[in-house]
Amino acid sequence: MSNSRSQPKRERILDIAEELFALHGYDGVTLRQIAKGAGVDVALASYHFGKKLDLFNAVFERRAELLNSARLDALRACQQSAASRGPSVEQIIEAFLRPLELAQETGDPGWQHYLALIAYINNSPYWGPRMMSKLFDELVSEFIAALRKALPDARDEDLYWCYHNLSGALTLTLAQTGRIDKLSGGKCRSADFEAAYNHMIPFVAAGFRQVCGKSAQK
Amino acid sequence: MSNSRSQPKRERILDIAEELFALHGYDGVTLRQIAKGAGVDVALASYHFGKKLDLFNAVFERRAELLNSARLDALRACQQSAASRGPSVEQIIEAFLRPLELAQETGDPGWQHYLALIAYINNSPYWGPRMMSKLFDELVSEFIAALRKALPDARDEDLYWCYHNLSGALTLTLAQTGRIDKLSGGKCRSADFEAAYNHMIPFVAAGFRQVCGKSAQK
DNA sequence: CGAAACTTTCAACAAGCGTTGAAATTTAGA
DNA sequence: TCTAAATTTCAACGCTTGTTGAAAGTTTCG
Numbered sequence: 119m120s121n122s123r124s125q126p127k128r129e130r131i132l133d134i135a136e137e138l139f140a141l142h143g144y145d146g147v148t149l150r151q152i153a154k155g156a157g158v159d160v161a162l163a164s165y166h167f168g169k170k171l172d173l174f175n176a177v178f179e180r181r182a183e184l185l186n187s188a189r190l191d192a193l194r195a196c197q198q199s200a201a202s203r204g205p206s207v208e209q210i211i212e213a214f215l216r217p218l219e220l221a222q223e224t225g226d227p228g229w230q231h232y233l234a235l236i237a238y239i240n241n242s243p244y245w246g247p248r249m250m251s252k253l254f255d256e257l258v259s260e261f262i263a264a265l266r267k268a269l270p271d272a273r274d275e276d277l278y279w280c281y282h283n284l285s286g287a288l289t290l291t292l293a294q295t296g297r298i299d300k301l302s303g304g305k306c307r308s309a310d311f312e313a314a315y316n317h318m319i320p321f322v323a324a325g326f327r328q329v330c331g332k333s334a335q336k
Numbered sequence: 337m338s339n340s341r342s343q344p345k346r347e348r349i350l351d352i353a354e355e356l357f358a359l360h361g362y363d364g365v366t367l368r369q370i371a372k373g374a375g376v377d378v379a380l381a382s383y384h385f386g387k388k389l390d391l392f393n394a395v396f397e398r399r400a401e402l403l404n405s406a407r408l409d410a411l412r413a414c415q416q417s418a419a420s421r422g423p424s425v426e427q428i429i430e431a432f433l434r435p436l437e438l439a440q441e442t443g444d445p446g447w448q449h450y451l452a453l454i455a456y457i458n459n460s461p462y463w464g465p466r467m468m469s470k471l472f473d474e475l476v477s478e479f480i481a482a483l484r485k486a487l488p489d490a491r492d493e494d495l496y497w498c499y500h501n502l503s504g505a506l507t508l509t510l511a512q513t514g515r516i517d518k519l520s521g522g523k524c525r526s527a528d529f530e531a532a533y534n535h536m537i538p539f540v541a542a543g544f545r546q547v548c549g550k551s552a553q554k
Numbered sequence: 555c556g557a558a559a560c561t562t563t564c565a566a567c568a569a570g571c572g573t574t575g576a577a578a579t580t581t582a583g584a
Numbered sequence: 585t586c587t588a589a590a591t592t593t594c595a596a597c598g599c600t601t602g603t604t605g606a607a608a609g610t611t612t613c614g
Contacts, residue, residue, distance in 0.1 A: 127562080141461055145364035149602065159563050164603065166561090234461060241459040243359055243452060246513035258519060278520035279535035285515075286508030287501040295464035297503075301476060302496035317497035321543035328542035329535055345592080367572065377593050382573065384591090 128166050130156040133228055135163075136177045140234035144174055144245070175249075178239065181221075181232050182253045188217040189257060193264060204267045207323045214261050215288065215315045222311055230294070230309075237292035240285070265326065272330030280329050284322045291318070346384050348374040351446055353381075354395045358452035362392055362463070393467075396457065399439075399450050400471045406435040407475060411482060422485045425541045432479050433506065433533045440529055448512070448527075455511035458503070483544065490548030498547050502540045509536070 134155035138147040149170055153160040167173040192213035196205040205213075221229040239245045262281055266272060291314045298306045306313065352373035356365040367388055371378045385391040410431035414423040423431075439447040457463045480499055484490060509532045516524045524531065 143361050143363060143460070145361060146462070148600080150600080160602085161564080161604080162562060170602065237459060240515070241455060241508060241511045241513065242361070243511055243513050244364070246511075246515055247518070250513075250515060251518060255519065262519075274520070275523045276535065278516055278524045279532065280539060281519070282508065282516045282524070282532070283505040283536055283539050286505035288504070289508055290459060290500065290504030293459045293461055293464075295459065295461050295468075297458070297464050297468060298496055298500045300465070300469060301473065301480075301499070302492070305493045306496045306500070314497065314500070317494065317547055318501055320546050321498060321501050324542040324546035325539035329539050366570080368570080378572085379574080379594080380592060388572065 127156065127158055127162065131158060131163055131166065131173070132177055132180060133231075135173055136180075136228055136235060137231040139174060139177060140231045140238060143238055143242075149173075177232075177235065178249060179253070181229070185217070185221065185232075186253070186257050188220065189214060190260065192217050193260060197264065205264065207265065207268050207326050208319060210261060210264045210268060211284070211319050211322055211326075214284075215319065218288075218292070219311045219315060233292040234294050237289045237294075240289050241293070265330075269326060269330040271332045276330050280322075280326050283325060284318075287318055287322065291315075345374065345376055345380065349376060349381055349384065349391070350395055350398060351449075353391055354398075354446055354453060355449040357392060357395060358449045358456060361456055361460075367391075395450075395453065396467060397471070399447070403435070403439065403450075404471070404475050406438065407432060408478065410435050411478060415482065423482065425483065425486050425544050426537060428479060428482045428486060429502070429537050429540055429544075432502075433537065436506075436510070437529045437533060451510040452512050455507045455509075458507050459511070483548075487544060487548040489550045494548050498540075498544050501543060502536075505536055505540065 131152060135147070135152045138151060138155065149163050150160050152163060152173075163170075163173055167176050193210070196209040196213045200206070200209065218233060221233070239249050258281070262277060265281070266274075266277060269277070291308075291311070294308050296308045299308050308314075349370060353365070353370045356369060356373065367381050368378050370381060370391075381388075381391055385394050411428070414427040414431045418424070418427065436451060439451070457467050476499070480495060483499070484492075484495060487495070509526075509529070512526050514526045517526050526532075
């Protein structure tokens with residue numbers, strides 16, 4: 119039945135699991151660490167979610183729908199405002215990235231952990247193929263379709279490689295490794311998503327135009 | 337003492353550890369899996385390398401020096417050929433990426449596993465800060481210095497963010513998740529490093545010029 | 555209140571973990 | 585060939601893992 123004060127513990131398990139999985143990966147976290155972090159008995163995770171893998175999937179799926187619709191809304195919005203000629207490359211990439219920043223602005227630190235988890239999964243040769251497709255392929259295909267319209271001379275192969283570059287840059291940003299902080303001597307901060315996207319959008323847009331622009335030889 | 341026929345087993349442990357760590361991460365691999373894969377007793381890994389973490393470090397360090405000098409040689413070579421005006425952005429990025437491809441062409445499949453391991457470590461919020469700096473910071477600083485010379489109007493902050501984008505695109509490529517294969521319906525193949533770099537070089541070079549070119553406002 | 559449903563804890567399991575000391579085997583050098 | 589050193593295996597340890605069945609506690613609702 120719908121329970122009023124029973125949600126917190128279930129939710130706390132998801133929250134702490136999200137944070138630990140993002141930091142240490144699936145195998146680097148034990149159910150006992152999660153239980154201790156949530157202030158809960160070990161068996162409770164099994165009661166709510168089943169096997170460890172089921173908990174992992176539950177964490178992954180919890181915010182996926184909300185994130186997907188936020189990004190899709192952003193795409194629809196910029197398509198609307200651009201009328202029939204369609205949005206520019208910059209506008210499309212903006213719609214692809216900015217919602218990730220809005221998620222951060224809710225003040226819920228869980229979103230940051232969740233995005234780091236996505237980065238972990240997306241970069242993993244084991245988890246990537248198993249988990250990313252089901253929840254994100256449809257969204258990505260829509261964005262690529264929009265980019266194809268904005269770059270009518272592009273070959274499909276070039277378009278996908280360019281998206282791959284975008285996806286990589288984004289993934290490392292979401293991972294929040296702090297590496298850029300150290301390298302730059304503090305001039306750049308991994309946690310500053312806004313600065314990251316402010317640089318990523320013109321960077322990636324220029325790349326798309328260079329590779330997929332009006333110069334289709336061969 | 338220098339042993340002729342004792343190296344194989346020690347080396348086989350490193351080889352299989354490299355492959356498994358790259359696929360499943362540090363915590364996703366047990367010493368018993370490694371031993372079984374190498375056809376060797378569990379205790380032998382401890383004898384040669386000490387703790388599990390020491391083995392992980394040994395795998396990480398084995399090819400680092402060779403890789404670093406190959407990339408540094410490539411940078412020196414393009415600096416030489418470009419005389420006093422210095423190499424172009426494209427030439428520098430080419431020197432940064434192509435040696436990774438040469439490593440693949442040796443025919444040793446271990447190199448591919450090694451590069452996937454680098455991708456795992458670089459993208460990990462836990463391992464990245466602990467392991468990447470020591471072996472790769474010096475190399476990266478040299479490349480950024482070369483880029484700074486090729487882009488004299490660039491602000492340092494912009495330069496580092498651009499490098500971050502390059503590093504991300506490269507990392508996802510090295511991770512070999514096969515995601516681009518599926519998305520593109522087979523038009524792109526993760527294993528085709530040459531194609532990946534052929535697209536990444538002009539893409540990234542255009543991004544650098546867009547963000548770090550002659551338009552430094554505020 | 556009282557019973558049913560849901561939540562949480564307790565206690566324990568079999569299996570697998572990294573690590574180690576000692577024995578067995580192989581190799582190297584006089 | 586004989587001996588000492590290096591390599592490899594054997595056997596076991598103490599501990600932690602994911603999972604589970606039953607008990608205890610809490611909430612819901614007639």
